[in-house]
Amino acid sequence: xxxxxxxxxxxxxxxxxxxxxxxxxxxxxxxxxxxxxxxxxxxxxxxxxxxxxxxxxxxxxxxxxxxxxxxxxxxxxxxxxxxxxxxxxxxxxxxxxxxxxxxxxxxxxxxxxxxxxxxxxxxxxxxxxxxxxxxxxxxxxxxxxxxxxxxxxxxxxxxxxxxxxxxxxxxxxxxxxxxxxxxxxxxxxxxxxxxxxxxxxxxxxxxxxxxxxxxxxxxxxxxxxxxxxxxxxxxxxxxxxxxxxxxxxxxxxxxxxxxxxxxxxxxxxxxxxxxxxxxxxxxxxxxxxxxxxxxxxxxxxxxxxxxxxxxxxxxxxxxxxxxxxxxxxxxxxxxxxxxxxxxxxxxxxxxxxxxxxxxxxxxxxxxxxxxxxxxxxxxxxxxxxxxxxxxxxxxxxxxxxxxxxxxxxxxxxxxxxxxxxxxxxxxxxxxxxxxxxxxxxxxxxxxxxxxxxxxxxxxxxxxxxxxxxxxxxxxxxxxxxxxxxxxxxxxxxxxxxxxxxxxxxxxxxxxxxxxxxxxxxxxxxxxxxxxxxxxxxxxxxxxxxxxxxxxxxxxxxxxxxxxxxxxxxxxxxxxxxxxxxxxxxxxxxxxxxxxxxxxxxxxxxxxxxxxxxxxxxxxxxxxxxxxxxxxxxxxxxxxxxxxxxxxxxxxxxxxxxxxxxxxxxxxxxxxxx
Numbered sequence: 001x002x003x004x005x006x007x008x009x010x011x012x013x014x015x016x017x018x019x020x021x022x023x024x025x026x027x028x029x030x031x032x033x034x035x036x037x038x039x040x041x042x043x044x045x046x047x048x049x050x051x052x053x054x055x056x057x058x059x060x061x062x063x064x065x066x067x068x069x070x071x072x073x074x075x076x077x078x079x080x081x082x083x084x085x086x087x088x089x090x091x092x093x094x095x096x097x098x099x100x101x102x103x104x105x106x107x108x109x110x111x112x113x114x115x116x117x118x119x120x121x122x123x124x125x126x127x128x129x130x131x132x133x134x135x136x137x138x139x140x141x142x143x144x145x146x147x148x149x150x151x152x153x154x155x156x157x158x159x160x161x162x163x164x165x166x167x168x169x170x171x172x173x174x175x176x177x178x179x180x181x182x183x184x185x186x187x188x189x190x191x192x193x194x195x196x197x198x199x200x201x202x203x204x205x206x207x208x209x210x211x212x213x214x215x216x217x218x219x220x221x222x223x224x225x226x227x228x229x230x231x232x233x234x235x236x237x238x239x240x241x242x243x244x245x246x247x248x249x250x251x252x253x254x255x256x257x258x259x260x261x262x263x264x265x266x267x268x269x270x271x272x273x274x275x276x277x278x279x280x281x282x283x284x285x286x287x288x289x290x291x292x293x294x295x296x297x298x299x300x301x302x303x304x305x306x307x308x309x310x311x312x313x314x315x316x317x318x319x320x321x322x323x324x325x326x327x328x329x330x331x332x333x334x335x336x337x338x339x340x341x342x343x344x345x346x347x348x349x350x351x352x353x354x355x356x357x358x359x360x361x362x363x364x365x366x367x368x369x370x371x372x373x374x375x376x377x378x379x380x381x382x383x384x385x386x387x388x389x390x391x392x393x394x395x396x397x398x399x400x401x402x403x404x405x406x407x408x409x410x411x412x413x414x415x416x417x418x419x420x421x422x423x424x425x426x427x428x429x430x431x432x433x434x435x436x437x438x439x440x441x442x443x444x445x446x447x448x449x450x451x452x453x454x455x456x457x458x459x460x461x462x463x464x465x466x467x468x469x470x471x472x473x474x475x476x477x478x479x480x481x482x483x484x485x486x487x488x489x490x491x492x493x494x495x496x497x498x499x500x501x502x503x504x505x506x507x508x509x510x511x512x513x514x515x516x517x518x519x520x521x522x523x524x525x526x527x528x529x530x531x532x533x534x535x536x537x538x539x540x541x542x543x544x545x546x547x548x549x550x551x552x553x554x555x556x557x558x559x560x561x562x563x564x565x566x567x568x569x570x571x572x573x574x575x576x577x578x579x580x581x582x583x584x585x586x587x588x589x590x591x592x593x594x595x596x597x598x599x600x601x602x603x604x605x606x607x608x609x610x611x612x613x614x615x616x617x618x619x620x621x622x623x624x625x626x627x628x629x630x631x632x633x634x635x636x637x638x639x640x641x642x643x644x645x646x647x648x649x650x651x652x653x654x655x656x657x658x659x660x661x662x663x664x665x666x667x668x669x670x671x672x673x
Contacts, residue, residue: 064354068167085369096166112143134520169352206497232297251322263290330496339486360436378417
């Protein structure tokens with residue numbers, strides 16, 4: 001790429017979405033030669049990544065899904081006898097659901113979904129209060145939008161996101177811009193006899209979608225999506241989808257026409273066929289069901305010694321570039337968000353429970369089925385019939401009260417199986433389940449709980465309460481910590497997209513101040529406000545936060561009363577100066593200690609909002625600061641007297657040479673004395 005031809009600067013225009021709050025696509029046209037080079041490079045990258053991930057996508061992932069769903073390899077088993085026990089113990093599914101439920105309920109049980117904090121220092125309390133209002137209104141808006149099914153609908157998204165990650169080890173979501181404009185029927189005009197419509201924007205803003213594991217391409221050896229030279233997702237479209245994107249100018253109309261006659265297939269792919277079959281849906285091939293796989297690619301490109309982030313839509317089979325634009329995502333972020341079950345390995349992929357527990361699940365299932373088959377044999381046994389008895393054919397069956405057409409000694413029932421083996425098998429199975437649970441790292445469903453208490457004096461204390469399922473020092477929490485970090489990354493990307501695309505009147509719809517919300521989104525785009533990322537988010541310990549705030553409120557109240565008493569003593573004229581100086585130092589020290597306590601409580605990063613600095617202390621210290629390197633005042637008075645006429649004989653009061661006096665009589669009296 002270093003030898004590519006240059007392009008004039010005016011062909012790489014700057015985007016203006018941040019100021020106009022309007023989504024736009026700016027075509028990245030670097031000239032015919034460079035565009036051809038980009039086309040070739042994208043094709044080669046897709047080809048290489050597809051080969052790298054082929055075994056993972058076509059063999060391992062379908063097998064992991066089968067294991068997680070608890071489906072047997074064969075629909076029916078014929079050994080040790082026809083239709084014998086064929087149950088799969090749901091170890092992977094149970095562990096996945098347990099882990100996902102812990103994280104999802106921890107994030108969604110309390111409000112808000114994310115905590116926003118201003119990290120910039122405020123110049124005064126009014127600015128701090130204004131920033132706090134903006135942070136709070138942003139929290140409320142994201143909270144409402146996340147719950148709203150017609151907006152972000154993050155509840156459904158994150159349920160599937162975390163569940164897939166638990167099964168497969170890695171899962172992906174994408175945040176994409178959407179603007180939905182349609183003609184809406186408003187009524188019938190009786191005079192003109194015409195049906196009236198008006199064009200309305202039904203939705204404008206970010207949308208979050210789950211991605212199938214097989215539909216995402218990347219460098220598997222990279223540690224993150226940002227480190228991969230190219231990241232793409234496969235968007236499967238039908239004919240109407242392609243035509244709509246061409247109409248909206250997302251794809252070039254002439255390029256869409258080129259590929260309309262060359263679909264990838266006339267019906268669902270092999271993987272979807274298997275899934276449809278399991279759901280009872282008949283998959284068939286038909287012209288109407290034609291599908292096109294379009295690769296939506298995210299990558300960088302060097303041009304004129306500058307590094308540009310590009311987004312392109314590419315049809316691999318026909319080598320057609322449907323469109324190529326500059327990245328419209330704030331700060332050139334990749335809009336695909338990855339989450340992993342465990343962060344204890346290098347590379348892009350985590351290790352899911354399906355891979356981690358597959359052998360243990362097979363072993364437990366085998367033990368359970370063997371015990372079931374042994375019980376079946378023990379109940380039914382084996383029947384021996386005389387070969388000379390022609391009255392019993394092969395279709396003869398026993399049932400309670402049945403008449404047996406044979407004589408004495410012509411039929412014999414042989415009991416098989418050892419009763420003690422059933423108990424031994426059950427103990428062995430319980431041990432295997434325990435070992436598997438230890439490997440998975442998922443402990444009891446409730447690992448810590450408590451409640452705040454009120455003592456006899458009416459004082460409320462947190463008593464070390466932890467949110468249910470916090471369990472922060474266990475492997476279950478460690479394994480799922482990336483889920484919570486991914487949740488914060490997703491919320492951050494959504495907030496950026498709201499800031500870039502604007503809100504319309506969404507703030508008003510939720511009862512919020514639109515102007516204040518716009519300011520907060522601008523501050524977020526400028527990185528003045530961020531979401532503190534921790535393994536346990538603030539919402540995870542909301543109950544603890546509530547109790548701590550009540551406890552802190554009492555401490556602040558006591559602190560303010562104590563400060564008030566000391567400041568009154570400082571202002572009192574009868575207070576000795578040395579005592580005033582000591583009180584000033586105590587006031588400053590106590591204020592610093594209280595601000596540190598508020599920081600430790602994680603209420604805010606600017607504790608001056610709650611513990612203001614007392615005014616006038618600096619002025620008092622300046623007035624009462626002891627003069628350094630100054631002579632004794634008595635010496636100064638003696639020096640002044642010496643400079644006066646007759647000064648050498650003058651005496652200074654308190655110098656130990658007699659009473660104060662002036663003139664010859666005084667001098668003579670003191671000398672005579």
